[in-house]
Amino acid sequence: MGRTxxxxxxxxxxxxxxxxxxxxxxxxxxxxxxxAGKAQGSLIHEDGLTIGSRLAxxxxxxxxxxxARPSATSPAYNAxxxxxxxxxxxxxxxxxxxxxxxxAVLKLEGPYNPxxxxxxxxxxxxxxxxxxxDPDISLANAQLQSRRVAAVRHLPLTTVQKLIEQHTDGRWxxxxxxxxxxxxxxxxxxxxxxxx
Amino acid sequence: xxxxxxxxxxxxxxxxxxxxxxxLYMARVxxxxxxFLGRGPLRFLGSVERGFYRAVGDRAVKEQTWKQYASTLLIxxxxxxxxxxxxxxxxxxxxLNPQKFPSVASFISFNTAASFVTNTxxxxxxxxxxxxxxxxxxxxxxxxxxxAAVGIAVMVALFRGFSRRSSTTLGNFWRDLYRALVYVxxxxxxxxxxxxxxxxxPQTLHSYAEATTLQxxxxxxxxxxxxxxxxxxxLGTNGxxxxxxxxxxxxxxxxxxxxxxxxxxxxxxxxxxxxxxxxWIRGMRHALAIFAAMLFLFAVGVGINFVAEQHGSHVLRTSxxxxxxxxxxxxxxxxDKEIRNGIAASAIFTTGTSATSTGAVNAGVDAxxxxxxxxxxxxxxxxxxxxxxxxxxxxxxxxxxxxAVFVAGLMVGRTPEYLGKKIEAREVxxxxxxxxxxxxxxxxxxxxxxxxxxxxxxVFNPGAHGFTEALYAYTSQAGNNGSAFAGYGATSFxxxxxxxxxxxxxxxxxxxxxxxxxxxxxxxxxPASAGTFRxxxxxFTVLLIGLILLTAGLMLFxxxxxxxxxxxxxx
Numbered sequence: 001m002g003r004t005x006x007x008x009x010x011x012x013x014x015x016x017x018x019x020x021x022x023x024x025x026x027x028x029x030x031x032x033x034x035x036a037g038k039a040q041g042s043l044i045h046e047d048g049l050t051i052g053s054r055l056a057x058x059x060x061x062x063x064x065x066x067x068a069r070p071s072a073t074s075p076a077y078n079a080x081x082x083x084x085x086x087x088x089x090x091x092x093x094x095x096x097x098x099x100x101x102x103x104a105v106l107k108l109e110g111p112y113n114p115x116x117x118x119x120x121x122x123x124x125x126x127x128x129x130x131x132x133x134d135p136d137i138s139l140a141n142a143q144l145q146s147r148r149v150a151a152v153r154h155l156p157l158t159t160v161q162k163l164i165e166q167h168t169d170g171r172w173x174x175x176x177x178x179x180x181x182x183x184x185x186x187x188x189x190x191x192x193x194x195x196x
Numbered sequence: 197x198x199x200x201x202x203x204x205x206x207x208x209x210x211x212x213x214x215x216x217x218x219x220l221y222m223a224r225v226x227x228x229x230x231x232f233l234g235r236g237p238l239r240f241l242g243s244v245e246r247g248f249y250r251a252v253g254d255r256a257v258k259e260q261t262w263k264q265y266a267s268t269l270l271i272x273x274x275x276x277x278x279x280x281x282x283x284x285x286x287x288x289x290x291x292l293n294p295q296k297f298p299s300v301a302s303f304i305s306f307n308t309a310a311s312f313v314t315n316t317x318x319x320x321x322x323x324x325x326x327x328x329x330x331x332x333x334x335x336x337x338x339x340x341x342x343x344a345a346v347g348i349a350v351m352v353a354l355f356r357g358f359s360r361r362s363s364t365t366l367g368n369f370w371r372d373l374y375r376a377l378v379y380v381x382x383x384x385x386x387x388x389x390x391x392x393x394x395x396x397x398p399q400t401l402h403s404y405a406e407a408t409t410l411q412x413x414x415x416x417x418x419x420x421x422x423x424x425x426x427x428x429x430x431l432g433t434n435g436x437x438x439x440x441x442x443x444x445x446x447x448x449x450x451x452x453x454x455x456x457x458x459x460x461x462x463x464x465x466x467x468x469x470x471x472x473x474x475x476w477i478r479g480m481r482h483a484l485a486i487f488a489a490m491l492f493l494f495a496v497g498v499g500i501n502f503v504a505e506q507h508g509s510h511v512l513r514t515s516x517x518x519x520x521x522x523x524x525x526x527x528x529x530x531x532d533k534e535i536r537n538g539i540a541a542s543a544i545f546t547t548g549t550s551a552t553s554t555g556a557v558n559a560g561v562d563a564x565x566x567x568x569x570x571x572x573x574x575x576x577x578x579x580x581x582x583x584x585x586x587x588x589x590x591x592x593x594x595x596x597x598x599x600a601v602f603v604a605g606l607m608v609g610r611t612p613e614y615l616g617k618k619i620e621a622r623e624v625x626x627x628x629x630x631x632x633x634x635x636x637x638x639x640x641x642x643x644x645x646x647x648x649x650x651x652x653x654x655v656f657n658p659g660a661h662g663f664t665e666a667l668y669a670y671t672s673q674a675g676n677n678g679s680a681f682a683g684y685g686a687t688s689f690x691x692x693x694x695x696x697x698x699x700x701x702x703x704x705x706x707x708x709x710x711x712x713x714x715x716x717x718x719x720x721x722x723p724a725s726a727g728t729f730r731x732x733x734x735x736f737t738v739l740l741i742g743l744i745l746l747t748a749g750l751m752l753f754x755x756x757x758x759x760x761x762x763x764x765x766x767x
Contacts, residue, residue, distance in 0.1 A: 001271075007252035007370070008272040012279055014251065015377070019341045020334030023382070024399075024424040027389045031399035031423065039399045041419040041447065043407070050407040053417050055396060055446035058409040065410065069535070080404055080418040081325050082441035084532045084560035086683035088661035089509035090763055094531070094563075098515045118516040122524075123508075126517050127531040130444030130559050136535035139524035169451060169536065176203045177452025178526045178538030187410055 044188065052184055053079065056133040063108070064152045065187045066137065066145050069124055070101055073132035085128040101126035105144075112147040120144065136180025139168065153190065163189050197506070197521065200540030204498060207456065207544065208491075211463055218464065219471025225379045226352045226372065245374060252370050259365035262714035265353055266707050268369040269346060273313050273703075276342065280309040283335040284327075293328035294403035300326060303688040310695040312339035314702035315347055315585055317429070317436030317555055317678040320691055324418035324439045329401060336436060337425040341385070344432030344465075345376035347587025351469065352376075354591045354709045355476045357716030358615045366713050376587075380465070381431060388427035388461050395457065396450035397423040422447060430461035433585040435555030435678040443545070443558040444534055452536045455558040459545050462554045466583035469590040477615055481732035486593060489740040493582045494551050497571045502543035504567035505529045510767040529568070532560025543568075550575040553585030555678025562657070562665065562681040566764035569681070570756060573668050576675040577638065577752040578744055579631060585676060588702075591630075591709040598627035598712070600736075600743040604729045613728060616721035623715055630708035634674045634701050635751040641670040641697050642755065645690070654690040656683030660766070664759035669694065674701030 031039035042054045052058055056079040057068035071077050072085035087094040102121050110116050122140035137145075142164045150160040167186040170179050249257050260268065283290075288299035300308070300321065307320040312335075321327060327336070349372035356366050393399050398419040405417040422438045426448055429436060443449035443458055470490065474483025506528040508519045521527040526538030533542050542559040549556050550572030561569055575582055581592040598614065602624050605612025612619040645651030645666045654669075655662040665681040672679055673694045684690070730736065 001267075003253055004268050004271050005275070007254060008268075008275050010251050010253070011272060011370070011373075012276055014248070015342055016279075016334055016338050019377075019382075020338040023386070024333040024337065024421045027386070027393070027424040028399050028401055028421055030390065031393045035393050035399075038396045039393060039423075040402065041398045041400070041405050041417050042396050042450075043405055043417070050405060052407045052409055052415060053405070053447075055450055056415070056417055058411070058415060059413060060411060062411060072532075077415065080416040081322065082418075082439050082445045083322070084441060084444070084562065084682055086532070086560060086562040086656060086681070088562060088657040088681075088683070088763075089511060089529070089531075089565050089569075090659060090661055090766055091657050094509075095511045095515070098511060098517065102515060102517055119518055121517045123512060123517050123519045123527060123530045124525060124535060126515075127512070130532045130534050130557075131439075131441040131446060133446065134534045135446050138526070138535055140518070140522070141525070143524065171203075172452040172456065175199075175206060176456050177536050177541045180535035184410070191410065 044184070046188070051188075054182060054185055055135055057135050058184055060183065060187065063148060065190075066142065066149060066183050068183045069129045069134050069137060070127065071132040072128045077133055079133050082131045082133060084130055098126050109144055109148055112151050113144065135182050135184060136169065137183055139164070139179060139181060142181040142186070149190065155193065159193065160190070163193070200502060200543075203540055204544050207460070211460055211467060215464055215467030216471050219468035220475050222380060222468060222472040223475040225375050228367070241378070245378070248374050249370060254368065254370050257368045257371050260368050261364055262353070262366050262710040265366050265369050266710045269349070270703065273346065276339065277309045277313045280312060280335050280339060281305050283331055284308060287328040287331045290328070290330050292330035292333070292401070295328070297326060297328050300331075303691040307691040307695045310698045311678065312336050312434070312436060313343055314676050314698045315343035315432070315434055315553065315588070316673055316676040316698045316702070317434045318673050318680065318694060318698065319436055319440065319442070319678065320686060320694070322440035323437055329420050332425060332438060333421045337428060340425065340428040340432045340434040340436070341377060341381055344381055344428075344434065344586040345373050347585055348376035348380065348465075349373050349587070350706050350709050351587035351591045354594060354713040355473060357713035358477050358617065360717040361719065361721045363717040366710065366717060381428065384461070384464070385428040385431050388431055389423045391457060392423040392427055392454070395454050397426055397454065398447055399423040419447065426458065427461065430458040430554065430556060431465065433462050433466065433552045433554040435549065437556060443556050444560070446534070449558055452541065455537055455541055455545055458556065459548050462552050462556070463548055463583060465586045466552045466589045469587070473590060479615065479732070485732045485734075485736045486597070486740065488737045489744070490582050490593070492737070492741060493578075493744065494547060497547040497551060497575055497582070498544050501546055501564070501568045501571040502540060504565045505543060506539045507565070509565045529563070529565055532563035534558065546572055547575065549679055550677060551582035551584070553580045553588060553675060553677045555672060557679050560682060561668075561679055562683045566760040569664065570760040572679060573664070573671060573760070574752065574756070576671050576677045577635065578748050579634060580675045580677065581744060588676065588706070592705065594709070594712070595627040595630040595705070596740065596743050596747065598623055599631060599747060600739050601729060601731070603743065604739060608729065610727050613722060614731065616724065617716050617719045618722065623712060626708045626712040626715065630705040630712070631747050632751075633704045633708070635748045637697060637700055638667075638671045638674045639751065639755065641674070641693055642667045645670065645693060648689070650687060650689035651693070654685035654687045656685055660759055660762040664763065667755050667759055670697050673697040676702050
């Protein structure tokens with residue numbers, strides 16, 4: 001018994017030293033040399049300023065920007081406090097939230113998309129993402145928003161659609177997962193395009 | 197739909213191809229004697245290994261009886277619970293805490309310590325806003341390795357019950373632990389971490405990044421030593437995320453690749469364990485019959501979740517918004533799901549994480565449709581034997597096999613035997629204890645949580661869904677899974693009840709497995725005769741599927757009726 005306790009204490013110290021310190025520190029060293037940008041959180045810098053990460057959505061509200069999916073974090077799009085909304089499929093709050101979000105989309109996009117009905121509102125635009133910082137929107141969602149962005153920025157629709165195409169991450173190997181449009185990178189590209 | 201089915205089929209094929217050689221390799225790693233590394237260039241590893249045995253004071257690596265094996269394992273594990281509790285309670289005063297997080301509250305620390313030592317990784321805390329780097333990397337991630345290695349060790353000890361005859365011992369805990377860590381888990385974790393870093397998972401000791409968004413707002417971006425932790429979190433079927441939203445967080449599961457690669461890691465060893473068993477007992481055809489039963493139930497789970505989620509929830513279908521799958525959106529129930537995963541990748545991940553005892557999630561389970569959410573619940577309740585956790589899945593499956601052989605013996609009227617070992621009263625009792633104990637534990641604790649006001653305070657969603665949250669919580673913790681209907685709440689009542697749930701759910705079946713192994717090892721091996729029930733071929737597969745569904749499934753059905761079934765019938 002006494003020997004087993006002593007042996008366990010030694011084993012705990014050894015595993016903690018090797019697995020808890022050596023392993024993560026070696027990996028950190030490797031990462032800082034081989035993948036410096038990704039290791040630090042895939043941050044995007046402009047003019048010496050950190051403006052965000054390509055892996056985290058931001059709170060876009062201005063009409064000249066593409067908007068990210070609804071977020072359940074507090075405050076919205078909190079990249080240091082990710083969370084699901086956890087509203088069950090029969091929860092009345094879910095029905096209320098979806099309805100309100102759909103009305104907001106119709107109000108925002110309706111003027112630029114004549115004849116727009118709720119049937120054309122893509123589901124991802126009205127329900128929360130899993131992380132609260134989903135960096136992507138669906139192609140359908142991007143296309144819906146493209147007319148507003150083009151009109152507000154006085155850009156030809158084709159220019160905006162081409163940018164959408166350029167900032168779409170496809171399926172991995174063309175097979176796995178789903179394609180998505182990276183909202184922050186797309187908005188950044190639009191800002192660089194001018195037309196503010 | 198075709199696109200979704202294609203990616204799932206290709207994934208399972210690649211996974212199986214990788215798991216088979218790993219299984220053969222693992223059978224060599226744990227073979228008796230110290231000749232595993234042979235005379236090759238890696239011979240120096242043998243000296244390192246002997247150094248470890250000297251350090252823990254077991255110079256000669258003495259063979260242990262099941263009681264010695266179990267007591268060493270239990271002392272080691274419970275001391276680690278204390279250490280992990282201590283690190284959390286003191287993190288506010290310790291180093292590697294750039295965000296200056298205070299020490300963790302006692303009830304959360306207890307639940308989390310129990311959670312990680314039992315390979316559960318129930319996340320009672322929000323990782324990126326609660327735990328310091330020190331706690332994450334030197335506390336939690338260490339247990340990701342160690343608890344997985346303990347599971348493998350027990351599985352190997354049980355395997356020895358079949359390969360040994362008239363033996364009183366089952367091997368040595370320290371040796372099995374060491375070999376599981378050094379020759380299996382660490383090399384694959386290093387490779388996995390490198391690939392995750394390349395895919396975009398952060399790996400840094402810098403404090404969280406501060407950004408000024410395009411609209412001029414302030415955003416804090418959590419980061420840390422994530423990749424090294426995430427690699428073993430999946431490989432060891434642990435599941436506790438660096439971030440609260442787990443693999444769904446783009447930093448933890450970046451791109452369409454990230455989630456799939458992590459799912460690959462978590463299914464790798466459970467898949468390989470079946471082939472390892474086949475090699476160990478020199479009966480690969482028998483292993484294939486087991487594999488077929490597991491794969492069948494796995495496929496059913498993926499199918500139900502995929503179809504239910506693609507069909508969408510009642511709220512979404514009646515809201516009028518567009519949930520139809522097309523070239524420009526995945527459609528379906530995208531609530532608490534991520535674009536890059538869509539429906540198909542979320543379905544296979546949810547099934548994989550619950551069939552193995554991982555419990556990582558790439559989509560919110562609480563927001564799934566009644567049928568979709570019933571899939572992970574059922575997978576866990578069936579005892580984590582559909583591939584199951586690292587080590588624990590295979591020893592859980594052997595409980596079921598012993599029961600299946602017993603039932604078959606009753607039907608044909610012969611003394612049942614399995615792999616040359618006579619199955620008698622003691623073996624059947626131990627197998628029944630291991631197979632049925634978690635179900636009894638789950639139902640008892642769920643009932644306790646439903647009839648007390650403190651328990652009811654933990655429920656988040658109203659109605660039948662709220663009952664499912666509680667049932668899921670105690671199922672997940674007893675099954676050492678760790679996924680959650682995450683609305684289920686953070687009260688100190690549920691923390692302590694859950695902690696007890698995890699400890700008993702882990703260690704009672706584990707001790708039953710060691711006792712069963714010992715009981716089998718003591719027997720002679722009788723040669724197969726015309727009266728021996730064949731343990732390969734489709735008949736055995738069907739029998740096994742039947743037993744899996746009957747043992748725990750019948751106990752689950754009434755509870756399932758009160759939760760997902762009622763909720764599904766409401767519309």
